[in-house]
Amino acid sequence: MPLKDRIPMPEQDPKLRITNFDEVALGYTEEQALMEASRCLQCPNPTCIQGCPVNIDIKAFIGLIQEGKFTEGYYKIKEKNNFPAMTGRVCPQETQCEASCVLAKMGKPIAIGRLERFLADHEMYKPQQIETEKKNHIPVACVGTGPASLAAAANLAKKGYEVHLFEALHLPGGVLSYGIPEFRLPKKIVNHEIMLLSDLGVFIHTDVIVGKTYTLQQLRREFKSIFLGTGAGAPLLLGVPGENLNGIFTANEFLIRVNLMKAYRFPEFDTPIKKGKEVVVVGAGNVAMDAARTARRLGANVTIVYRRSRAEMPSRAEEVQHAEEEGIHMKLLTNPVAFHGKDGWVQSVEVVSMQLGSPDERGRRKPIPIEGSNYEIYCDQVIVAIGTTPNPILKYSTPELLLTPHGNIVVDEQYQTNIPGVFAGGDIVTGSATVIEALGAGKKAAIYIDKFIKGA
Amino acid sequence: MYELVDKELVAPDIWKIKVRAPHIAKAYKPGNFVIVLPHERGERIPLTVFDTDEENIHIVFQEVGKSTKLLGKMKVGDQIQDIMGPTGHAFPSQKFGNVVLIAGGVGAATAVPLGKHLHACGNNITIILGARSKNLVLFEKELQDISEKLIITTDDGSYGVKGFVTDALKEILSNEVVDLVLAIGPAVMMKAVSDLTRPLKVKTLVSLNSIMVCGTGMCGACRVGYKDGTVLTCIEGPELDGHMVDWNTLLPRLSMYKEEEAISLSLLDNESR
Ligand SMILES: Cc1cc2nc3c(=O)[nH]c(=O)nc-3n(C[C@H](O)[C@H](O)[C@H](O)COP(=O)(O)OP(=O)(O)OC[C@H]3O[C@@H](n4cnc5c(N)ncnc54)[C@H](O)[C@@H]3O)c2cc1C
Ligand SMILES: Cc1cc2nc3c(=O)[nH]c(=O)nc-3n(C[C@H](O)[C@H](O)[C@H](O)COP(=O)(O)OP(=O)(O)OC[C@H]3O[C@@H](n4cnc5c(N)ncnc54)[C@H](O)[C@@H]3O)c2cc1C
Ligand code: SF4
Ligand code: SF4
Ligand code: FES
Numbered sequence: 001m002p003l004k005d006r007i008p009m010p011e012q013d014p015k016l017r018i019t020n021f022d023e024v025a026l027g028y029t030e031e032q033a034l035m036e037a038s039r040c041l042q043c044p045n046p047t048c049i050q051g052c053p054v055n056i057d058i059k060a061f062i063g064l065i066q067e068g069k070f071t072e073g074y075y076k077i078k079e080k081n082n083f084p085a086m087t088g089r090v091c092p093q094e095t096q097c098e099a100s101c102v103l104a105k106m107g108k109p110i111a112i113g114r115l116e117r118f119l120a121d122h123e124m125y126k127p128q129q130i131e132t133e134k135k136n137h138i139p140v141a142c143v144g145t146g147p148a149s150l151a152a153a154a155n156l157a158k159k160g161y162e163v164h165l166f167e168a169l170h171l172p173g174g175v176l177s178y179g180i181p182e183f184r185l186p187k188k189i190v191n192h193e194i195m196l197l198s199d200l201g202v203f204i205h206t207d208v209i210v211g212k213t214y215t216l217q218q219l220r221r222e223f224k225s226i227f228l229g230t231g232a233g234a235p236l237l238l239g240v241p242g243e244n245l246n247g248i249f250t251a252n253e254f255l256i257r258v259n260l261m262k263a264y265r266f267p268e269f270d271t272p273i274k275k276g277k278e279v280v281v282v283g284a285g286n287v288a289m290d291a292a293r294t295a296r297r298l299g300a301n302v303t304i305v306y307r308r309s310r311a312e313m314p315s316r317a318e319e320v321q322h323a324e325e326e327g328i329h330m331k332l333l334t335n336p337v338a339f340h341g342k343d344g345w346v347q348s349v350e351v352v353s354m355q356l357g358s359p360d361e362r363g364r365r366k367p368i369p370i371e372g373s374n375y376e377i378y379c380d381q382v383i384v385a386i387g388t389t390p391n392p393i394l395k396y397s398t399p400e401l402l403l404t405p406h407g408n409i410v411v412d413e414q415y416q417t418n419i420p421g422v423f424a425g426g427d428i429v430t431g432s433a434t435v436i437e438a439l440g441a442g443k444k445a446a447i448y449i450d451k452f453i454k455g456a
Numbered sequence: 457m458y459e460l461v462d463k464e465l466v467a468p469d470i471w472k473i474k475v476r477a478p479h480i481a482k483a484y485k486p487g488n489f490v491i492v493l494p495h496e497r498g499e500r501i502p503l504t505v506f507d508t509d510e511e512n513i514h515i516v517f518q519e520v521g522k523s524t525k526l527l528g529k530m531k532v533g534d535q536i537q538d539i540m541g542p543t544g545h546a547f548p549s550q551k552f553g554n555v556v557l558i559a560g561g562v563g564a565a566t567a568v569p570l571g572k573h574l575h576a577c578g579n580n581i582t583i584i585l586g587a588r589s590k591n592l593v594l595f596e597k598e599l600q601d602i603s604e605k606l607i608i609t610t611d612d613g614s615y616g617v618k619g620f621v622t623d624a625l626k627e628i629l630s631n632e633v634v635d636l637v638l639a640i641g642p643a644v645m646m647k648a649v650s651d652l653t654r655p656l657k658v659k660t661l662v663s664l665n666s667i668m669v670c671g672t673g674m675c676g677a678c679r680v681g682y683k684d685g686t687v688l689t690c691i692e693g694p695e696l697d698g699h700m701v702d703w704n705t706l707l708p709r710l711s712m713y714k715e716e717e718a719i720s721l722s723l724l725d726n727e728s729r
Binding site: 207209212213214235246252253257274393 | 539542
């Protein structure tokens with residue numbers, strides 16, 4: 001029998017979706033989910049599970065969908081992952097679980113992420129049945145409220161700890177709230193999955209900058225153990241002339257204004273955003289795609305400029321495809337060397353064409369500028385999305401915390417920093433990575449935090 | 457939510473408010489500011505902490521646009537949606553020697569806490585307090601108390617000396633040894649001060665009022681050209697070396713949202729009509 005094709009994900013039409021901020025991928029119906037699940041071979045030796053950074057029992061939850069046992073399937077996922085509505089949407093499945101499915105060899109892996117999302121959407125608003133150990137009233141703090149801290153908090157709360165989350169911004173969620181746009185990850189879903197955490201008895205304190213409002217030393221006096229999940233939120237700049245002209249944004253500022261502050265609904269919301277007509281986005285990661293697609297929805301003609309070729313684009317394939325469907329142009333092997341402006345406003349990006357040289361230590365071919373190939377791309381807005389680094393605030397007030405030369409926190413194999421009882425995980429340790437890796441780190445750190453406290 | 461516990465008009469359109477935030481009051485150091493989100497759909501704006509008591513932080517602000525006007529409308533007992541902080545570098549606790557502190561307009565709200573701090577660190581302070589006209593001269597008494605000499609300038613000559621703060625500074629610099637100039641006020645004024653002291657190699661600090669969003673070093677909204685690179689005012693400032701600031705990048709950035717600010721303001725005016 002020939003292998004059936006994956007059930008496609010229903011999506012908003014590209015022409016329509018560039019006029020709104022509603023979710024692009026609409027989710028499977030029950031019927032579609034049953035059909036997709038029926039393709040799963042229920043392998044005796046399921047390779048898919050190793051592909052998931054938190055080792056969800058994928059075979060089991062898909063088996064439960066096959067039997068129509070959606071609630072059981074949902075709790076099967078929740079044994080390993082507290083936030084399936086988010087991971088089902090934003091995990092790079094094509095390089096993780098789905099890449100490890102036996103059917104991937106035939107190019108038709110089971111749509112594991114979509115099924116995970118289906119179960120989460122189906123069950124998440126029902127009363128939750130979660131077993132927690134008896135409250136032990138031992139206070140533990142998690143700093144930051146991105147996926148790393150959320151996972152650490154959920155797992156510690158289930159073990160009975162009194163968990164307090166501290167967030168600098170006025171809303172929790174980290175990148176889930178301020179970075180990833182509404183049309184990929186609706187904030188309603190983020191808020192709901194975070195609310196389920198409050199139901200576990202976790203306290204969330206916003207507007208608290210650890211290192212300023214409270215120092216780490218102060219927290220250490222109040223809490224038995226501390227988890228640092230502060231992310232890698234500080235923006236990188238190109239360092240080329242003209243970069244501070246008006247109209248040039250870091251992707252972080254652009255996305256924070258639009259997502260966190262809801263500037264796309266200005267003036268109903270007070271925070272403004274500049275709506276460019278001709279927008280150049282520099283970079284080709286997830287962040288660049290999100291910025292480009294956001295600018296498109298604000299009405300711009302958008303061009304992505306990237307110094308390497310398509311093969312090296314760090315973004316998810318699906319994101320590039322979505323971007324192209326939405327009419328976003330790509331100028332590859334092209335690198336900005338300067339910005340030019342008039343009366344303080346950007347007018348053009350001067351770029352140089354690149355060619356790929358020999359591979360570097362990591363096997364990536366190094367882009368080399370082609371001399372004399374400079375030209376200008378006219379634009380009225382630029383968004384720089386070339387990566388982020390750890391935020392230095394905690395470092396300023398905690399010089400004793402051991403960091404790498406890049407400013408990432410150094411931890412041992414048990415996620416403990418050089419300060420006893422202080423643990424860390426997520427982007428602050430690894431540099432920019434993924435939501436599920438941050439969730440995984442928070443979850444594992446929770447195990448060691450529990451051991452640390454019980455052993456003490 | 458943060459309760460407004462007291463409110464006082466200190467000059468036309470300029471308010472002093474007290475807001476309950478004991479944790480911020482406790483952590484506060486002179487030079488710090490807070491990020492205020494007036495209401496759920498509001499904008500995050502930076503405001504200096506003017507003073508503190510056990511329970512409250514005190515803020516002095518001028519009504520200039522929608523957010524500050526909304527704050528100005530709030531009544532005692534009302535709740536401010538969010539206040540984050542304190543943030544920004546604390547001002548160094550250092551004896552510089554002879555300090556000239558220049559405060560222009562509502563900059564006086566930042567000059568008072570920094571002046572008190574410099575005074576407590578044993579500095580000899582001369583103050584130049586500038587305003588457009590007499591009714592806008594702020595905190596004369598508070599600044600008098602901490603200075604050896606207080607010079608008041610008004611643009612229209614309605615009080616003190618007629619002229620700009622830079623005129624008064626020029627005179628001081630030609631007669632006295634000055635170890636530090638600290639200028640706080642409109643960006644054009646701080647630029648003019650920096651231009652005056654640069655050739656004389658007098659150390660000059662300015663308190664930059666860049667447009668901010670996060671206030672924690674993650675958005676880059678507040679960036680400004682500095683030395684050969686770029687700094688984020690919210691975490692490396694707000695007090696920075698006036699001779700290192702690239703004023704040509706700061707000045708246009710301050711008016712980046714002029715059109716949108718006007719829209720917000722006109723809608724607000726319509727609402728209240
Ligand atoms: C635009 C964008 C799109 C992305 N898309 C994807 C995707 O599709 N799929 C995917 O898997 N990954 C994606 N990523 C990456 C992913 O979001 C991150 O790897 C992940 O969020 C890291 O989680 P974290 O918990 O370590 O940190 P973060 O999510 O960065 O959260 C850190 C939190 O800590 C807070 N904080 C920092 N310092 C302090 C302090 N001193 N005191 C208090 N709070 C503090 C910050 O305000 C922030 O809220 C994307 C990232 C971005 C920016
Ligand atoms: C570190 C710092 C401390 C400050 N302390 C005080 C203070 O103690 N008292 C006081 O009256 N003012 C202070 N300001 C200025 C204050 O933040 C602005 O007046 C306020 O944001 C204006 O908001 P608005 O909506 O009322 O006006 P808008 O109409 O939005 O703007 C009016 C002008 O204010 C500036 N501005 C607008 N939005 C912002 C923003 N998000 N961040 C910074 N500036 C902005 C712009 O230059 C703009 O042209 C401070 C600014 C900084 C950076
Ligand atoms: S959490 Fe992510 S990687 Fe794991 S199974 Fe779900 S979608 Fe795949
Ligand atoms: S490897 Fe693929 S087909 Fe096999 S159990 Fe896992 S998801 Fe199903
Ligand atoms: S205000 Fe966001 S980096 Fe300074």
